[in-house]
Amino acid sequence: GESVGLHLPTLSVQEGDNSIINCAYSNSASDYFIWYKQESGKGPQFIIDIRSNMDKRQGQRVTVLLNKTVKHLSLQIAATQPGDSAVYFCAEIPQYNTDKLIFGTGTRLQVFP
Amino acid sequence: NAGVTQTPKFQVLKTGQSMTLQCAQDMNHNSMYWYRQDPGMGLRLIYYSASEGTTDKGEVPNGYNVSRLNKREFSLRLESAAPSQTSVYFCASSDWLEETQYFGPGTRLLVL
Numbered sequence: 001g002e003s004v005g006l007h008l009p010t011l012s013v014q015e016g017d018n019s020i021i022n023c024a025y026s027n028s029a030s031d032y033f034i035w036y037k038q039e040s041g042k043g044p045q046f047i048i049d050i051r052s053n054m055d056k057r058q059g060q061r062v063t064v065l066l067n068k069t070v071k072h073l074s075l076q077i078a079a080t081q082p083g084d085s086a087v088y089f090c091a092e093i094p095q096y097n098t099d100k101l102i103f104g105t106g107t108r109l110q111v112f113p
Numbered sequence: 114n115a116g117v118t119q120t121p122k123f124q125v126l127k128t129g130q131s132m133t134l135q136c137a138q139d140m141n142h143n144s145m146y147w148y149r150q151d152p153g154m155g156l157r158l159i160y161y162s163a164s165e166g167t168t169d170k171g172e173v174p175n176g177y178n179v180s181r182l183n184k185r186e187f188s189l190r191l192e193s194a195a196p197s198q199t200s201v202y203f204c205a206s207s208d209w210l211e212e213t214q215y216f217g218p219g220t221r222l223l224v225l
Contacts, residue, residue: 034213043117043203043216044156089155101146101214103155 008087010108019077021107023090028071030092030102035064035075038106039086047075047088077109085111115139117217119204125223126194134189134220136204144207145187146171146214147179149200156203162187163210194224 013019025033031052036044050057050064050073057064063076073090087106094102117138126132138145146161148171158171162181176198178190187206191198201221205214 036216041219043205043218046213046215049213101156101158105155 008106008108012110013080015111015113019080021075021088023073023104025071025092027094030094032093033073034091036089037086080111082111117206119217119220123221127225130194131192137186138206142206142208144210146205147189148203151200196224199224
């Protein structure tokens with residue numbers, strides 16, 4: 001089976017509830033942030049991104065919030081569904097080092113019926 | 114559009130054997146990347162190619178080589194596989210270095 005993520009922090013939510021996944025990023029010079037979703041046995045899938053000149057960006061059922069003061073990023077999923085169960089990674093691209101997409105270690109989201 | 118494709122999906126090697134992981138993208142992207150993913154380590158960049166004809170080392174390049182064959186294809190070669198290279202390998206591509214990266218489905222490699 002899939003061995004990635006055995007030791008990841010886990011968020012368990014009930015179907016229909018809202019989910020909030022948090023990420024602390026490391027570099028105050030980062031100016032571009034991305035959330036990826038990775039289902040078991042698959043590659044990371046782009047969800048939503050945000051530039052550092054924004055505080056909030058909304059997609060379909062997802063919202064990303066950026067707090068540059070405390071270097072914190074969050075992903076909010078509205079009306080969580082079983083298909084949302086996956087590992088979620090935040091990633092940052094430093095302004096001065098654009099070849100590096102720096103990934104967080106991820107959070108596993110488990111959705112219960 | 115198939116996006117990013119990788120072959121093979123699974124591979125078992127013995128220590129010392131060599132192999133090449135293939136990656137292709139049909140999105141006309143300029144930049145391509147190879148990552149490895151290990152439990153608790155997240156994704157780590159092995160090599161990348163900013164554009165056709167260029168390659169550069171990432172965070173963990175030792176034991177690997179790459180070839181940017183053309184704009185579409187970027188291969189990763191293990192010349193003498195070691196058990197420490199047991200991992201899941203992902204290829205990704207983006208329009209340019211600063212843009213969103215799109216990932217392939219991965220290659221699961223086991224080195225005995």
